[in-house]
Amino acid sequence: METTLSRTRTMKKRRRRNSPLTLLKHMLLATMLFFLLLMLAAAIFLFGTQKGMELREWIAGTLLTTQHDYLAPFTFLPKAKLDELKNELNHPVIINTTPAEAVDKPVEPMPAAEEKPRELVEIEDVNIDKGSYYFKGKLMYISDPQRVHLVVTERTDDRGDLLDEFAKKYNAIGIVNASGFYDPDGYGRGKSAFGVVIHDGKILQSYNPRSNQTALGITYDGKMITGNYSAEELVAMGVRDAMSFSPQLIVNGKNLFADKAGTAWGNQPRTAVGQKADGTVVFLVIDGRQPGHSIGASMKDVADLLEQKGVVTAMAMDGGSSSMMLHNGEAITKTSCPYYRGRYLPNAWAVY
Structure with a gap:
């Protein structure tokens, strides 16, 4: 039992x-x-x-x-x-440049046998794996800097333009976003740009050059300058179009992020505009915030990449979900904005 x-x-x-x-x-x-x-x-x-x-x-x-x-x-x-x-x-390094310093550097002449007519716009893929992160994007080279203009919204309602609207209006071959704008909650309508805006030689908006933003302008003869200039100083220097943002990336051939770790600015979608010693204007857009496609780049990544491509003057544009590039009216980068056409913007750099 x-x-x-x-x-x-x-x-x-x-x-x-x-x-x-x-x-x-x-x-x-x-x-x-x-x-x-x-x-x-x-x-x-x-x-x-x-x-x-x-x-x-x-x-x-x-x-x-x-x-x-x-x-x-x-x-x-x-x-x-x-x-x-x-x-x-809040206090990035700011260095003034002049058109002469920006582009009048000796350029090695190409052998006669290799000379060929240059295309106005050429596109190059960016695909970089840094080990702990990776990013993709596009470089756009514009051989004639006088064909590069700042286009501004002329809408009378409460929003700016989409990049494809700018492109259609100006029949732009290539276009990227430019200025930042008031965006307190991520839903800004892009009506008014921050900082200076000069369009076709006219000052549409001025700013305080003592702020942490710096101006980037293109003169009537296609030379790019950047620095702590007032709107009036820029016009007096022969600037046709200008806007402002920060930070500067390369000034007088010097990479301002060469000795920095790049952590301060984090990794984000990026847009930058620069110029090579021979006058070629360079647009760069890096996609970001998209695991599996592109995480985003640091400011150091952007500065180093542009330096490798021979850029001697460059400045960051607004980034994040504003970053986008179009070629012949079609997006060739992948915006992080929920809307596939990107964000409403106050202005843009266009080639036409």
């Missing part, structure tokens, strides 16, 4: 151990243990290694250049480091 009772109790225990509820409890316990170990390993990596510190700096820099800058302190960087990142964003 005792043996039978013992066997019965043993079988009941086995059934309890093998019941679905017991198995579920064991699975939940194992899962919780796994995630606790994972969180411990992540904490050790983020707060106990140099790579982890760099990652937190990168995250903070990315947040500081978005509408979610208030989240940057939650990266738990030391206050001194966070202040350093903010200072780099």
